[in-house]
Amino acid sequence: MTTHSASDWRERYAHKLTTPEEAVALVRDGDRVVIGMHYQTPLALCRALAARAGELRGVEIENSIATFISWWEDDAPNDFTVRSFFLQASDRPAFRKGLLEYVIAPPTREDASYWLDRKPDVFLTSVSPPDAEGWCSFGMSVWGAPEVAREAAHVIGEVNPRLIRTGGDNRIHVDQIELLVEAPKQWKFLRRPPNTHEEAEIAAVICSLVGAEIVQDGDTLQFGTGTVSAAMSSFIGHRQELGIHSELVFGGIPALVEGGVITGSRKTVHPGKVVGASFGPLTADEFAMVDGDPRYELYCMSHTNDIQVIAAHDNMCVVNNALLVDLTGQINGETIGPEIYSGTGGAFAFAVGALHAKNGRSVTVLPSTSVVHGERRSRIVAMLPQGSAVTVPRGYADIIVTEYGIARIKGGTLRRRIEELCGIAHPDFRSELRAEARRLYGV
Secondary structure (H helix, E strand, C coil), rough: CCCCCCCHHHHCCCCECCCCHHHHHHCCCCCCCEEHHHHHHCHHHHHHHHHCCCCCCCCEECCCCCCCCCCHHHHCCEEEEEEECCCCCCCCHHHHHCEEEEEECCCCCCCCCCCCCCCCCCEEEEEECCCCEEEECCCEECCCCCHHHCCCCCCEEEEEECCCEEEEECCHHHHCCCEEEECCCCCCCCCCCCCCCCHHHHHHHHHHHHHHHHCCCCEEEEEEECHHHHHHHHHHHCCCCCCEEEEEEEHHHHHHHCCCCCCCCCCCCCCCCCCEEEECCCCCCHHHHCCCCCCCEEECCCHCCCCHHHHHHCCEEEEEEEEEEECCCCCCCCCCCCCCCCCCHHHHHHHHHHHHHCEEEEEECCCCEEECCEEEECCEEEECCCCCCCCEHHCCCCCCECCCEEEEECCCCCCHHHHHHHHHHHHHHHHHHHHHHHHCCCC
């Protein structure tokens, strides 16, 4: 097989190579532009497009998950309509100012396009350099990139030599890419903000309970984003023959693969493979471990988050964070009252899929309290605040875990649910919760 140096892609594809400014000249008034998500976000292309804000009219920008650059000079509105279906800390200020629109995303399916009204005109994404056969990788994240690339009229790739290669649907042929630009040198791995000492201690207690009492040998696992659930990989090292089918593959998992804890040998879908739509924050050493390892496969969210695909996994055990849980079992993982905090993500799909799987379990984890404006408040509440989203309906609530214990509420009466959830609330709030339960629900 013919090999090429890492740098000579520029010579082989010189006819496609251009500047970011010339590349985004393809964008016209009224276009729908999709931006690669997470690690795929092409910084040079985004900056060049943002610089055209004063001249373009009616451009729609799908910039879901992580606004790494600002689309608005001095936070002044322009004629860009920028949308996201998941808000991170960097996105919330723009959303509160009315600059960023929030999309309530529908469930994903392999047999249906995400684009319900019209397909993308331009797709801007990071890719790895082409290999000897012309294949580029989407690197550490796939999300929906292969599908967007197949549907968009124009695909522009920002070539980043730091992007890794995995198996699955994580590639695009350079022939599908109309133009190529070089990535800027300033680029870093995503880092999860460090937890406070209290948060780390509480997360350790909750994860220990889940790892010891709920996760079983041979389970296929999904961990959602959040302070507690993303820390789970440190607490399952005593288990055997685990598998991974998740939207995000978090730090700690590569070491468990190398140590023989995660083998995927009992998986009923993609046996032997660690499957996700993206990696979460990993260290550079962890990315080096997974780069080129055929045990890792990345697929579109329409596959990883398809309820039918999730349900096809025997022994599916999913662990997701919540902001609040009420005493009837309604789970809110995305809003604080009516204010959007994050997004639905995969929480609903994995909760539903797990409970339709053979021996499936859906675990919701949350600290019993949080401090808001200096006041400690219970996160187990008698009733969700007005305007709250119900991320997972109470009919699909299964196992709830705080640092005070495990509540198993699936199929339980209203009285039993209240008793179980009061039992894992912070002790300072239990009497108040029981009194409110009698007032609201008569039990």
